[in-house]
Amino acid sequence: MPELPEVETIVRDLRERLPGATIAKVSVKHPDILVADSVPKFQRALRGRTMNSVDRRAKNIVIALDDGSTLVIHLGMTGRLVVTTAPEKTGLRHIAVRFDFTDARTLLYDDVRRFGRVEHFQAGHWDRRALEFGVEPLSDAFTAAHLFELTRLSISPMRNWLLDPYRVAGVGNIYANEALFRAGVRPTRRANTLTRAETARLRDTLRAVLQESIDRRGTTLNDYRDARNQEGAFLPLLQVYDRAGEPCVNCGTPIKRIVLSNRSAFYCSRCQR
DNA sequence: AACGCGCCCTGTCCGC
């Protein structure tokens, strides 16, 4: 569920609360969420550790610990992270992992579909893994020239292309569709057929839609909640995603829905070529 | 070897 803006919103919330927190106890109700040799090994590695910082890489939440190791959480489709002093009263019904801190606060990882992952990396291991992801679209490295060169290499439809985290990191189905609409590029357009002008527009529209969504604390379709357990406010600003049949905001043509690689794509057949 | 499909899992909604 959460894409870059939603994960970024959660990271900013957690950054205000987690640094300095020391883990007293780790409880695991759904071990299939963990990427670990065993639950006891995971618990031993984390007990007594203090959290130093919280960052985002692609859609991963990256928590640096005081021994140089790293706790990495990926929310999958329905993951939520909530910090609370009343863990029994959150209303969360699918808590998979619970971190109790020494200061009476608790960090809960809840995940209905359990597509998420919680993994502990020894010092240096996460840094190496993080190198595999593509360019961060909000970073200075994401230039029009860079996007043009990358798209030369692929015949994939642009909607699929944008969902690959090893090309551009953090883009999911909502913002891929929204950025393509704003850029006037159809989801089915093959990557290597985009012009320089189109890649320049797409670079700008992708950054704009991601930043505008961060400014509104993300999009809540159904499940997404931030670390305060609150919904995001970007939903009314979506122009094509989940709007099949509704008039295009530019020209009034009904928005179309098609399926690409088993996932919905939305576009205006008049405004996008 | 890049690409697309099926699948992991639970919940919700819609049509019959």
Added chain:
DNA sequence: TGCGGACAGGGCGCGT
């Protein structure tokens, strides 16, 4: 009302 099917923000592993 109940039931079956489609679909949901992600990404891995597999066959081609």
